[in-house]
Amino acid sequence: MKNKILLSLVTASVLSTQVYANNADDIKLLKAQVNDLQAYIEEVEETLEKAETKILVDKIKLGLGMRVEANNFDTTYADGSSPKYEDIVYRTKLNINMKSKIADNLKFSGRLSSYKNWGDSNTDRAAMANMDSRQGRTPDNNSVLFVERAYLDWSLNENSDYPMYLTIGRQASSDGPSYQIKEGTARKGTYDALAFDGAADGIVFTANLNKVLPGTTSFRVAYGTPNNGSTYNSNMKDTTVLGFFIDKTCEKISQEHLIQIYTVKSKDLMANPDFGTGDKNIGDLDISGAMFEIQNVKGFDFFAHYSYSVAKPNGETVNLSTMGMTATEGLLTSTDGDTEEKTGHAIWLGTRYNMNKIWSVGAEYNKGSQNWFSYTLAPNDSINKLATRGTATEIYVSKKINKYANVRFGYVDIDYDYTGSASWIGEARKITSTTNAIKEKTNTYLTFNVLF
Amino acid sequence: MKQLIKIILVLSFLTFPLLANSGKEIAQQLKLNASSKASIQWETVFKKNRKMRRLGIDKLNDADKLALKEYLTNHAADSDAPEAAGI
Numbered sequence: 001m002k003n004k005i006l007l008s009l010v011t012a013s014v015l016s017t018q019v020y021a022n023n024a025d026d027i028k029l030l031k032a033q034v035n036d037l038q039a040y041i042e043e044v045e046e047t048l049e050k051a052e053t054k055i056l057v058d059k060i061k062l063g064l065g066m067r068v069e070a071n072n073f074d075t076t077y078a079d080g081s082s083p084k085y086e087d088i089v090y091r092t093k094l095n096i097n098m099k100s101k102i103a104d105n106l107k108f109s110g111r112l113s114s115y116k117n118w119g120d121s122n123t124d125r126a127a128m129a130n131m132d133s134r135q136g137r138t139p140d141n142n143s144v145l146f147v148e149r150a151y152l153d154w155s156l157n158e159n160s161d162y163p164m165y166l167t168i169g170r171q172a173s174s175d176g177p178s179y180q181i182k183e184g185t186a187r188k189g190t191y192d193a194l195a196f197d198g199a200a201d202g203i204v205f206t207a208n209l210n211k212v213l214p215g216t217t218s219f220r221v222a223y224g225t226p227n228n229g230s231t232y233n234s235n236m237k238d239t240t241v242l243g244f245f246i247d248k249t250c251e252k253i254s255q256e257h258l259i260q261i262y263t264v265k266s267k268d269l270m271a272n273p274d275f276g277t278g279d280k281n282i283g284d285l286d287i288s289g290a291m292f293e294i295q296n297v298k299g300f301d302f303f304a305h306y307s308y309s310v311a312k313p314n315g316e317t318v319n320l321s322t323m324g325m326t327a328t329e330g331l332l333t334s335t336d337g338d339t340e341e342k343t344g345h346a347i348w349l350g351t352r353y354n355m356n357k358i359w360s361v362g363a364e365y366n367k368g369s370q371n372w373f374s375y376t377l378a379p380n381d382s383i384n385k386l387a388t389r390g391t392a393t394e395i396y397v398s399k400k401i402n403k404y405a406n407v408r409f410g411y412v413d414i415d416y417d418y419t420g421s422a423s424w425i426g427e428a429r430k431i432t433s434t435t436n437a438i439k440e441k442t443n444t445y446l447t448f449n450v451l452f
Numbered sequence: 453m454k455q456l457i458k459i460i461l462v463l464s465f466l467t468f469p470l471l472a473n474s475g476k477e478i479a480q481q482l483k484l485n486a487s488s489k490a491s492i493q494w495e496t497v498f499k500k501n502r503k504m505r506r507l508g509i510d511k512l513n514d515a516d517k518l519a520l521k522e523y524l525t526n527h528a529a530d531s532d533a534p535e536a537a538g539i
Contacts (some may be wrong), residue, residue: 109535153538165538172535187534206538220537247536254477403491451532 060108065095069447071382076440078431090118091139095148105158109172111149115139132226133198137174137378148174148199161211167204171224174198177258178293178303179380181352182362184398184406185451190220191245192260192291194305194348194366194386198378200224202241220245222264237268237281257294264288269331271318271425283313283331285424287374301352301362308345309373311424315339318425325426332371334427342428344372348386357400364394370418370428377422383412383443387422391415404452414441475523478516482508486527494524 071089076082098110113136120141131138136146151169174197176189189197190204202224209217222243243264249257268281289307313331315338320329328336346369352362368389376387385392396410418428419437431437479486484507489497497503498521504510509517525531 151537167537172537176536186532187536190536204537208538218538222537 059100059102061099063097063099064450064452065093065097065111066450067091067093067447069093069382069445072444073383074440074442075438078433078435078437078439080433092116092118094145096145102152105155107153109149109151109153110147111136112145113137113148114143114145116143117141131377133200133375134378135199137199146199163208165206165208167206170199170201171204171222173200173202174378175380177260177291178305178348178350181293181295181301181303181350182364182396182398182408183380183449184360184400187258190222191243192262192289192305192307193376193380194291194346195262195264195287195289195307195309195374195376197374197376197380197386200226200241200375215251216247216249218245218247220247226266236270236279239266239268239270239281241266253294255294255296257292259290259292261290262288269424271329278318280316280318281314282316282318282425283311285312285331285373286310296354299354301354303348303350305348306345307347307374308343309371311342311344311371311373313338313340313342320425329426331424332373332426332428342371344369344389346372346374346386359400360398362394362396362398365392367391368421370430373422373424381412382445383414383441384422385412385414388414389416389418389421389428391417405448405450408445408447408449410445410447412443412445416440474516475519475521478512478520479523482520484520484524486524486531487529489524489528490530491525491528492530494521494528497524 069091071091073086073089074082075085093115094113096112098108098112100108102108115136115138117139120139122141136148147170149170149172151167151171154166154168156164156166172189173191174189175183176191176193176196177187179189179193179197180187202222204220204222207219209219220243222241222245224241225238226241241264243262245260245262248259248261250259264287266285266287269283269285270279271282272279287307287309289305291303291305293301293303295301311332313333315330315336317328317330317333317336319327321327326334328334330336330338332342333340346366348364348366350362350364352360354360366386366388368387370389372387372389374387376384379386381394385394392412392414394410394412396408398406398408400406416431416437416439418430419435420426420428429435429437431439486494497507497509498517501510509520512520
C-alpha cells in the first residue's frame with residue numbers, strides 16, 4: 001500500500017513538473033505573440049491616423065463627370081428646304097463635382113462646368129452661353145469653367161422628427177427627374193426636368209416629413225430672382241419666382257420611385273435681359289405639374305410627366321424688329337395691349353429596358369401644345385426637345401463600359417407644330433408650308449459618358 | 453414609328469407588375485447601411501466568410517446574397533448619390 005502511494009506521488013510529481021514546464025513554454029510563446037500583436041496594432045494605429053489626417057485635411061471631395069458627344073443634326077424648314085449646316089458636331093462637357101461636409105449641420109455641394117464645341121471659334125455663340133441659366137450648360141466657343149452649382153444645405157433642427165433645411169446658393173436645378181433614367185445615374189436635380197432645366201440662384205426651404213407620414217415626404221418652397229432687372233434699368237421690377245414642391249415615395253412600392261407635384265409662380269418676367277435699357281417687364285407665368293417615375297420593374301424603368309403653363313401678358317411689348325421679329329412682341333403675344341391668358345401644356349413619357357447588366361434600350365416621347373413654355377432654357381439634351389410645341393420622340397441604346405462609364409447611341413426627332421418653341425416672347429403661330437420656320441429637327445448622336 | 457413608340461409606352465404602363473426589390477429589403481432586415489462602406493469594401497465582405505458571418509449574410513441563399521451585394525455596392529458610400537435641395 002505504502003509502495004503504491006509512493007509510486008503515485010512520484011508519478012504526480014513528474015507529471016506536474018512536465019505541466020509546469022509546458023505552461024512556462026506556452027507563456028513564453030504567448031508573451032511573444034502578444035508583443036507581435038502589440039507591434040502590429042501600433043502599426044495599424046499609425047496607418048489609421050495617417051488616413052484620418054488625410055480625410056480631415058481633404059475638405060472637399062471631388063468627382064468627375066464627362067460627356068464627349070458626336071451629333072449629326074438635320075433641319076427641315078416648313079417650305080421643305082433642308083440646308084445642311086454642319087456634318088458632325090463634336091462636343092466635350094466637363095463637370096467637376098464637389099461635396100463637403102463642413103459640420104454635422106452644414107454641407108456644401110458644387111459643380112464646375114465647361115461645355116465646348118470642338119474647334120469652335122465662333123464668338124456669336126458666346127452671348128447665349130453666358131446667359132445666367134445657361135452658363136456651363138450650353139455649348140460654347142471656349143473652355144471656360146462656369147459655376148453651375150454652389151449651394152449650402154443647412155440643417156435647421158438636427159435629429160428632429162421634422163428635419164428642416166435651407167439650401168442657399170446656386171441650386172441643383174438642372175438635370176432633374178427623369179433625365180437620370182436615360183443617363184443611367186442617380187437623380188441629379190431637384191425639379192421635374194419637363195418644367196425646369198438650367199442653372200438658377202435662390203433659396204430653398206425643405207421639410208422632411210418621413211417620420212410622421214408613411215413612405216418619404218419632402219415639402220419644398222423655392223424662391224429665386226432669375227433676372228435682376230433693377231441693376232441696369234430702374235423702371236423695371238426684378239423677376240421673382242416662388243415655387244412649392246412635394247416629393248413623395250410610397251411605403252408599399254419597394255422599387256426606387258418618385259412622385260413630384262408642384263406649382264410655381266413667376267412675376268414680372270422680362271422680355272430679355274440682354275436688351276439692357278430697352279427691356280421691359282412683360283407679364284407673369286405660372287407652371288404646375290406632376291410626375292411619376294419608377295425603376296427596376298422586371299428590368300424596366302418608366303416615367304410619366306404632365307405640366308401646364310399659364311402666361312399672363314401685361315400688355316407691354318418690346319421692339320424686336322432688328323431680330324427678324326415684329327416691333328410688338330410681348331409674353332407669348334405679338335399684339336400690343338394683349339392681356340389675354342395663354343395656357344399651354346405638355347406631357348413626357350419614357351421607358352428604359354435593362355436587357356442585362358451591360359445593354360439597355362430606351363424610348364421617350366413628349367408633346368407640347370401651342371402656348372407651352374417651360375424653364376428649360378439650358379437643357380440636358382442637345383436640341384431642347386422638352387420645350388417643343390409639337391411632338392418629339394427619342395430612341396436610344398446604351399452600353400455600360402464599367403460601373404462608371406457608358407456609351408449611348410440615339411436618335412431624336414422633333415416635329416414642330418407651332419413657332420417659337422422655348423421662347424416666352426412672341427405669339428406661337430401654327431406652322432404651315434408658307435411659314436418661315438423650322439418644321440422638323442433630328443439628331444443622330446453618339447455619347448461617351450463618365451461619372452466617377 | 454412614332455405611333456409604335458406611343459403604343460409600346462402605353463402598353464408598358466398598363467401591364468407592368470410591381471415586384472419586390474429584395475436587395476433593399478434584405479439590407480433592411482439585416483440592418484445593413486449601404487453607405488457605411490465604399491463599394492470595394494462591400495465586395496471584400498462578400499469574399500470573406502468571417503465578415504459575412506459577422507453581418508449575418510452567411511445564412512442567406514445565393515440569390516439573396518447576390519441581390520444584397522448588388523444593392524449594397526450600388527448604394528455604397530462612394531456610389532453615385534442623388535442630388536437635390538435638402539438631401
